[in-house]
Amino acid sequence: MTITNPEIPLNHTPGHIKHDGHNLTGFIIFLCSESIIFLAFFTGYAVLKLTSPEWLPQGVNGLELKMPLINTIVLVSSSFVAYIAERYLHKSNLWGFRIAWLLTMIMGSYFVYGQYIEWSELAFGLDSGVFGGTFYLLTGFHGLHVITGILLMGLMLVRSFLPGNYEKGEMGVTSVSLFWHFVDVIWIILFILIYIWQ
Amino acid sequence: MSTSNYDPRILKAPHPVPGAPDNWKRFFSFNTDAKVIGIQYIVSALFFLLVGGLLAMVIRGELITPPADLVDPTVYNGLNTMHGTVMLFLFLFPILNGFNNLLIPTMIGAPDMAFPKLNAAAFWLVPVFATILMASFFVPGGPASSGWWSYPPMSLQNPLGRFINGEMLWITAVALSGISSIFGAINFVTTIIRMRAPGMGFFRMPIYVWTAWAAQTIQLLALPVLTGGAIMLLFDLSFGTTFYRPEGGGDPVLYQHFFWFYSHPAVYVLVLPIFGIFSEIFPVYSRKPLFGYKVVALASFAITALSLIVWVHHMFYSGTPQWMRNLFMVTTMLIAVPTGIKVFAWIGTLWRGKLRLSTPMLFCLGGLFNFIFAGITGIMLATVPIDVHVGNTYFVVAHFHYVIFNTICFGVFAGIYHWFPKFTGRMYYEGLGKIHFVLTFIGATLNFLPLHWAGLLGMPRRVASYDPEFAIWNVIASIGAFILGVASIPFILNMISSWARGPKAPPNPWKAIGLEWLLPSPPPAENFEDDIPTVINGPYGYGLNKPLVEDEEYYIKRAQEA
Numbered sequence: 001m002t003i004t005n006p007e008i009p010l011n012h013t014p015g016h017i018k019h020d021g022h023n024l025t026g027f028i029i030f031l032c033s034e035s036i037i038f039l040a041f042f043t044g045y046a047v048l049k050l051t052s053p054e055w056l057p058q059g060v061n062g063l064e065l066k067m068p069l070i071n072t073i074v075l076v077s078s079s080f081v082a083y084i085a086e087r088y089l090h091k092s093n094l095w096g097f098r099i100a101w102l103l104t105m106i107m108g109s110y111f112v113y114g115q116y117i118e119w120s121e122l123a124f125g126l127d128s129g130v131f132g133g134t135f136y137l138l139t140g141f142h143g144l145h146v147i148t149g150i151l152l153m154g155l156m157l158v159r160s161f162l163p164g165n166y167e168k169g170e171m172g173v174t175s176v177s178l179f180w181h182f183v184d185v186i187w188i189i190l191f192i193l194i195y196i197w198q
Numbered sequence: 199m200s201t202s203n204y205d206p207r208i209l210k211a212p213h214p215v216p217g218a219p220d221n222w223k224r225f226f227s228f229n230t231d232a233k234v235i236g237i238q239y240i241v242s243a244l245f246f247l248l249v250g251g252l253l254a255m256v257i258r259g260e261l262i263t264p265p266a267d268l269v270d271p272t273v274y275n276g277l278n279t280m281h282g283t284v285m286l287f288l289f290l291f292p293i294l295n296g297f298n299n300l301l302i303p304t305m306i307g308a309p310d311m312a313f314p315k316l317n318a319a320a321f322w323l324v325p326v327f328a329t330i331l332m333a334s335f336f337v338p339g340g341p342a343s344s345g346w347w348s349y350p351p352m353s354l355q356n357p358l359g360r361f362i363n364g365e366m367l368w369i370t371a372v373a374l375s376g377i378s379s380i381f382g383a384i385n386f387v388t389t390i391i392r393m394r395a396p397g398m399g400f401f402r403m404p405i406y407v408w409t410a411w412a413a414q415t416i417q418l419l420a421l422p423v424l425t426g427g428a429i430m431l432l433f434d435l436s437f438g439t440t441f442y443r444p445e446g447g448g449d450p451v452l453y454q455h456f457f458w459f460y461s462h463p464a465v466y467v468l469v470l471p472i473f474g475i476f477s478e479i480f481p482v483y484s485r486k487p488l489f490g491y492k493v494v495a496l497a498s499f500a501i502t503a504l505s506l507i508v509w510v511h512h513m514f515y516s517g518t519p520q521w522m523r524n525l526f527m528v529t530t531m532l533i534a535v536p537t538g539i540k541v542f543a544w545i546g547t548l549w550r551g552k553l554r555l556s557t558p559m560l561f562c563l564g565g566l567f568n569f570i571f572a573g574i575t576g577i578m579l580a581t582v583p584i585d586v587h588v589g590n591t592y593f594v595v596a597h598f599h600y601v602i603f604n605t606i607c608f609g610v611f612a613g614i615y616h617w618f619p620k621f622t623g624r625m626y627y628e629g630l631g632k633i634h635f636v637l638t639f640i641g642a643t644l645n646f647l648p649l650h651w652a653g654l655l656g657m658p659r660r661v662a663s664y665d666p667e668f669a670i671w672n673v674i675a676s677i678g679a680f681i682l683g684v685a686s687i688p689f690i691l692n693m694i695s696s697w698a699r700g701p702k703a704p705p706n707p708w709k710a711i712g713l714e715w716l717l718p719s720p721p722p723a724e725n726f727e728d729d730i731p732t733v734i735n736g737p738y739g740y741g742l743n744k745p746l747v748e749d750e751e752y753y754i755k756r757a758q759e760a
Contacts, residue, residue: 022392025391029383037422040456041430126437126438129446129447133439
């Protein structure tokens with residue numbers, strides 16, 4: 001059913017508001033908010049570390065640095081590979097994008113694997129005082145974000161095979177790439193707080 | 199005129215009508231229309247107002263006599279905790295999200311929210327965490343009983359040793375509520391930034407939109423801190439960590455910082471939209487422009503900024519060093535400046551206006567009066583020497599009920615009455631509304647004013663039994679609480695009967711200025727659809743004879759004929 005009012009004069013240009021295209025704005029707002037959770041965990045870690053009477057659990061001398069350092073290098077370089085993938089996509093080189101994107105995913109998966117190896121070799125657990133608790137909470141929460149990032153990248157990779165997927169823009173890839181850089185920056189802060197500041 | 203060209207004069211009929219109770223099934227479905235979601239939020243929140251109110255009745259029934267005789271003290275602790283939790287997380291946050299859903303898109307001329315599906319998901323989390331919270335009444339050991347602060351070490355006690363216990367369910371429900379709020383906040387902020395009508399610059403937005411934006415910014419910046427703190431509390435309770443357990447090297451005061459870093463600003467999340475409602479309603483019923491529009495708008499963000507650096511005033515007696523106490527005393531008092539500016543602006547708006555004392559205006563005036571009172575006791579509590587003296591007494595309880603009930607709830611009722619015709623398409627009954635106001639004002643004053651005296655005399659909060667010398671204040675308070683309970687009857691009657699059979703509402707029954715009043719009542723599903731007006735003047739042009747939008751007559755006629 002429609003109502004027509006031809007007798008009403010129309011002396012203005014009707015305005016339009018686009019329905020879509022807000023995804024990136026919303027995603028950036030989400031990332032700002034998400035970074036605050038990490039900020040809370042980091043603050044809690046620093047406060048507990050500075051004030052706790054006994055920081056390291058008995059029989060633990062600190063953390064091994066070699067394995068996490070390799071992991072850090074892999075994760076940080078994967079951010080550059082993700083950027084290269086984005087450039088390829090921007091130049092409409094789809095296969096270049098796919099290969100670089102897949103490489104980013106592999107590097108991210110290697111990070112998760114390295115983290116798993118490190119966890120399984122540690123002499124302390126989640127319930128080993130505040131040291132164990134904060135260590136597993138921070139690395140675990142960050143690891144969840146890495147896994148989420150890999151899954152999102154997988155989704156973007158599959159979607160790149162859909163015909164006409166990029167006709168409306170590359171918002172999804174841009175967002176996931178942004179998420180990946182975010183996860184990366186968080187890791188650098190985490191690495192400094194947990195491994196370097198011992 | 200060819201049919202292929204779009205002609206905005208062809209208006210799709212507003213069907214299904216978003217407001218009216220016909221086709222009620224859509225209120226129980228995963229509907230992505232912001233106006234349906236708004237009503238879903240408001241109606242479910244009002245249901246939980248009744249639940250939380252019922253818990254309050256039991257609490258006041260217990261406190262009408264000094265000994266603990268009506269309920270067991272353990273049960274009392276649970277009721278007390280759940281009263282606070284239900285009122286905040288199931289009544290106030292959802293009802294204000296309801297207002298945001300109804301008002302933000304219509305006030306800025308957007309067809310819907312930026313992310314309609316996310317919006318519906320945020321709403322449908324409410325029944326999920328409501329069920330979890332209510333289920334905690336039926337688990338062995340009863341619901342969470344450590345107060346709505348959930349401070350460790352009290353909240354970490356789990357005498358029955360079960361994995362699923364009241365406290366664990368409480369934390370889960372609060373965490374889900376946080377996720378729902380963040381979904382909402384992302385949506386509201388994106389909508390405000392990106393979807394305003396042509397010509398509507400930031401300084402042409404109605405104050406409600408400003409205050410909602412400022413409030414949602416707090417959600418985005420502060421809520422994740424509580425989420426982080428709550429995750430750590432859950433780990434301590436259920437997975438053997440010791441973040442807050444001193445015996446394992448943890449720090450219970452750390453939780454207090456996490457909790458108040460969000461939960462103090464949370465009060466501003468609640469009160470800022472109410473300032474917005476006051477700023478919308480006073481000009482309409484005084485027929486004058488809002489006094490100091492720009493300053494009022496910016497004061498909202500001043501409150502947002504200050505709200506993030508005041509939280510320690512809840513912890514003056516938590517072993518806080520003196521320099522920290524002094525610092526946070528000063529920042530807390532500074533909040534009085536932007537809020538004072540707003541109060542001044544409202545009084546300036548009322549000054550020599552043609553006041554029309556209908557129900558929304560009465561609730562706003564009552565709310566403003568109570569807010570000034572609450573502000574004075576707030577400044578008292580910000581002062582360290584007074585706070586260490588009356589902290590954790592009924593003086594604090596009285597103060598924050600003056601804010602949360604006597605100001606925020608009054609504003610909520612004002613908003614409901616004011617925009618009821620717009621979103622339901624029906625007029626409410628003025629007589630019942632006035633009875634509701636009178637009963638609410640008397641009940642609220644009798645309930646919360648005497649508690650100041652009880653607190654100054656030293657009556658501690660959160661106790662089921664008390665010294666007989668406090669009896670008289672508690673008897674008056676309980677009578678007030680029961681009057682408040684009775685006050686809900688005319689309100690419920692009014693809402694149900696008006697929505698079902700009230701007189702049909704015209705598009706602009708209050709002769710208000712604003713984009714939402716240029717829409718039919720109730721507005722069609724996509725508001726202005728593809729014919730969004732171009733804003734050419736600022737809001738609140740009462741008596742200025744300046745049109746709000748280009749071609750205003752056309753939109754008025756269009757709304758009337760729909």
